[in-house]
Amino acid sequence: MTRRLQEALDSLKSTKVRMTPQRHAILEHLFSSFAHPTADEIYKALEGKFPNMSVATVYNNLRVFKDVGLVKELTYGDSSSRFDSVTSEHYHVICEDCGKIVDFHYPGLDEVETLSEHVTGFKVNSHRMEIYGICPECLKKEQH
Amino acid sequence: MTRRLQEALDSLKSTKVRMTPQRHAILEHLFSSFAHPTADEIYKALEGKFPNMSVATVYNNLRVFKDVGLVKELTYGDSSSRFDSVTSEHYHVICEDCGKIVDFHYPGLDEVETLSEHVTGFKVNSHRMEIYGICPECLKKEQH
DNA sequence: ATACTAATTATAAACATTATAATGTAAGAA
């Protein structure tokens, strides 16, 4: 069990969210790696362990985790949402070919928030940024 | 007819994309304002003029325009894509309360693309950024 | 152990988007 998973489980104890085997498995899947799976990928990954689990359970619980701030929903260009276990602030680099998502840390875009606040009169809360391109693996495939 | 629309029509002449009344109307709708409508909003807006137009026509043509670089598809959190007539490079400031989208110009984030290319090994093509907050109108409402 | 409440399952429905096949039409050639 990773530290990140343990922390997620602990933070759930302070809420009124019940722990169930399915929820534990979904959290484990999300927090034990830095992947950004779709709901369906999670569903398929846990099929062996929970043959009777409904896909609605995956969606419901992802929403529960989102509501308590444990995961983020990423709505990018492709057809289905991806889910990201929340760690620190970071950005995503996305492969336009295979859809793979890689984390990317970049320091200061605070200036952008400040400037946009002045220009638009908005009270700015946050921003998001994604970078699009072709991943090394797909670049190789193209060359063949 | 606005200059932006005329430019869009001109640029289509240099491609092999045929002009049809439906295409003209969709372009007019997109290029005569700076709105960011969904496919369904465009469909409904043109219902009066083209009672027989199929929703597939809207989707097909938005894809055509996207392919030749006249429009951009914006996939935000909500369920359906929005479409933006391409002008110069710009970003969007989005009101979390009423959903309003305001354009925002900001010069150089090229450095982000360069750096992410080095760090991840991707061949980077583009990036997008959105800024989230509360617009002046909704701020006022909150204070009452 | 019991009871209460919430979670899960199975299923159907909703919704956006895409595919298919038949019909209609834009645009260049004769």
Add this chain to the structure above:
DNA sequence: TTCTTACATTATAATGTTTATAATTAGTAT
């Protein structure tokens, strides 16, 4: 101008993701 051909449109069905519903099951506090 008319003809021709390839492309666009329509109507419809299909697809894929996500949500809603109702019945059953299972956590948790007492």
